[in-house]
Amino acid sequence: MNEITYRDAFKAALVEALTDDPRVFLIGEDVGHYGGCYAVSKGLLDEFGEQRIIDTPLSESGFVGAGIGAAIGGMRPIVEIMSVNFSLLALDQIINNAATLSHMSGGQISVPLVIRMSCGAGKQLAAQHSHSFEGIFAHIPGLKVLYPGTISDARYMLKMALADPNPVIIFEHVMLYNQTAQLPESRSIAPMEKAVIRKTGTDLSIITWGGCLYKAQQAAAELETHGFAIEIVDLRCLRPLDRETIIDSVRRTHKALIVDESWKSVAMSAEISATLAEQALWYLDAPIRRICAAEAPIPYADHLEQACLPQVHKIVDIALEMLNNLTPDNVGDE
Secondary structure, eight states: OEEEEEHHHHHHHHHHHHHHTTTTTEEEEEEESSTTTTTTTTTTHHHHHHTTTOOOOOOHHHHHHHHHHHHHHTOOEEEEESSSGGGGGGOOOOOOOIHHHHHHHTTTTTOOOEEEEEEOOOSSHHHOOOOOHHHHHHHHHEEEEOOOOSHHHHHHHHHHHHHHSSSEEEETTTTTTEEEEEEOOOOOOOOOOOOOOEEEEEEEEEEEEEEGGHHHHHHHHHHHHHTTOOOEEOOEEEEOOOHHHHHHHHHHOOOOOEEEEEEEETTTHHHHHHHHHHSGGOOOOOOOOOEEESSOOSSSHHHHHHHHHHHHHHHHHHHHHHHHHHHOHHHHTT
């Protein structure tokens, strides 16, 4: 196994896609000459040329629309939106066009488009560049929403997304880019729509995805020192949501803790909680708990930013309350 950064895993996926299929091209702000806001596409302009690596003006609605048109025309565009916050400028294109054209045309039009977005907090980029809006896109029929949290998924999910005839959103957490991990020699990963059990356990299910996955893994290791076996469910795909894997995990552990970097109100964590309440209530031995971002725009100051986000110590504290059957006074505040 080779140790590489997540950034290099995402880049290797782009290189493979561009090499294997002449229909694939990358378009977005600063993807070419600058090499990508987070250097994921650095060097690709020299390797593939300006017809395949296309810098755009600061107009998300414009270049996402161009990607949709190219996809309809038979190309396989990869559109990079610099920050998930900027994706709001392209919601009309994504929701009213990309997600709906196949349905509105009775299947006569397909939109094989991949949209990559950096997201998440932790780099002191404040409210302009730090939020987690994956729940907005997971709400929309016609889209598939992926959130790779492991080095293998960062490397191999893109190929699956490009093979899909419908639009796929891929979120890339900014705090993962510089992390290193072992890339297994096997190129085989689970289908992109399936959740994966990253660690088996019997006492508690931690359900999470993306940038919170490694925090959940650190918390599980600490909880093991207390004698508890924690199961970690990595959702990987937020739409369609693999409800069966979530329910099966809770059937084994009887307790569920959801860790979600987005806000708690009307979030993915709420959807997962509702799923468990509707379909797995009889398996639960304790109330479902959620750890989410504070209900405020992400601040700039480092200590405030860290205080806003789910952290390992918070996961451990809440998990111990659940495992020791304690009833907190502030269940609604984490």
